[in-house]
Amino acid sequence: MHLKTLTMKGFKSFASATTLRLEPGITCVVGPNGSGKSNVVDAISWVLGEQGAKALRGGKMEDVIFAGTSGRAPLGRAEVTLTIDNSDGALPIDYSEVSVTRRMFRDGAGEYEINGSRARLLDVQELLSDSGIGREMHVIVGQGQLDGVLQSKPEDRRAYIEEAAGVLKHRKRKEKALRKLDAMQANLTRLTDLTAELR
Numbered sequence: 665m666h667l668k669t670l671t672m673k674g675f676k677s678f679a680s681a682t683t684l685r686l687e688p689g690i691t692c693v694v695g696p697n698g699s700g701k702s703n704v705v706d707a708i709s710w711v712l713g714e715q716g717a718k719a720l721r722g723g724k725m726e727d728v729i730f731a732g733t734s735g736r737a738p739l740g741r742a743e744v745t746l747t748i749d750n751s752d753g754a755l756p757i758d759y760s761e762v763s764v765t766r767r768m769f770r771d772g773a774g775e776y777e778i779n780g781s782r783a784r785l786l787d788v789q790e791l792l793s794d795s796g797i798g799r800e801m802h803v804i805v806g807q808g809q810l811d812g813v814l815q816s817k818p819e820d821r822r823a824y825i826e827e828a829a830g831v832l833k834h835r836k837r838k839e840k841a842l843r844k845l846d847a848m849q850a851n852l853t854r855l856t857d858l859t860a861e862l863r
């Protein structure tokens with residue numbers, strides 16, 4: 665599985681439809697300061713369902729929509745499509761190529777599509793939850809964040825690694841199962857008391 669293409673239209677500085685083709689392996693985006701390199705990374709976070717404006721370096725969510733320049737009027741909507749190569753079947757969907765689209769309008773309304781069909785954010789999250797590229801995974805490391813990771817306490821660093829490795833989901837399931845066991849144990853104790861009283 666690898667990211668194949670990223671198309672941005674009306675997203676931040678990318679007013680016209682712009683498609684980046686990504687090959688397996690390492691991709692470097694180079695360009696002068698302020699040319700939109702970080703906006704490319706923001707586009708990947710956003711299409712995967714990022715809900716926080718701050719994480720996208722904006723004040724409010726609508727800030728992702730092209731705000732206009734001296735030579736070009738603002739646009740009314742932002743749209744990003746990420747195409748993922750799924751020929752190894754890593755994503756639980758019967759397609760060798762999966763495209764996820766997110767659209768947002770100035771009135772705040774938004775929508776998602778998976779392979780051209782309307783979907784909910786939950787569908788996108790579920791589709792990607794085991795792939796390591798979901799929204800809450802720390803696989804997108806922004807400028808300055810690396811220092812934060814390196815300087816964090818060992819237990820916090822462990823949490824980052826667990827999230828990226830997909831261990832967190834299993835830890836949460838384990839905690840839930842333990843809570844159920846506790847409740848069951850309390851019921852058993854109560855039952856034993858009642859049985860003793862009835863004897």
Ligand code: ATP
Pocket residue numbers: 675676677678695696697698699700701702703704727728729730731732
């Ligand atoms: P650096 O190398 O300095 O980190 P960069 O290449 O990562 O820069 P970005 O931060 O991705 O650059 O892009 C910043 C540019 O994007 C700025 O010129 C800013 O005006 C523009 N920009 C951000 N949001 C919008 C928007 N909604 N509409 C139009 N332009 C935008």
